[in-house]
Amino acid sequence: MSNYRLSARAIVIRNDNVLLNEFNNGEYYNLPGGGVEVDETLRDAVAREVLEESGLSVFVREMLYIYEYNPIRDEYRYGPRGGLSHVFRCEIDESKEVMVHRVLDSDPKNSSISTGCKWVSIDELKTINLVPKINNIIIQDIRRKDFTTKFLEDIH
DSSP: OOSEEEEEEEEEEETTEEEEEEEGGGTEEEOSEEEOOTTOOHHHHHHHHHHHHHSOOEEEEEEEEEEEEOTTTTTTTTOSSEEEEEEEEEEEOTTSOOOSOOOOOEETTTTEEEEEEEEEEHHHHTTSOBSSSOHHHHHHHHHHTOOOOEEEOSOO
């Protein structure tokens, strides 16, 4: 087993709102997504994770961000296992129905429980506790319509 977790995440925008995964009834949020399975591509993983967590089918577009969590550098803020996250811009596939079933994530080690996905306005995004803290980067890129890939360093 690798000491790094490979993950794929999504930025889904609709009507100036961003889809986020809420934890502990708003204590903090993260972008929908999760771990890449052995037989998946990054794009397959992000589409599967968005469907599982929100019930929405998406088209996976360009990669927006890559960021790394290094436990030693980041003082074990999120545990001992490192991670490499790939964030894609996704669009809702309006031709498909919203699925009712969704997977709610939980982490028994730190009692974090996903309370589901929710839409957050771009203005509200400024004030919420997003993990990692890339709120301002996302807001700026959405407003500029800048969909180029960026490696985000020192964000934890």
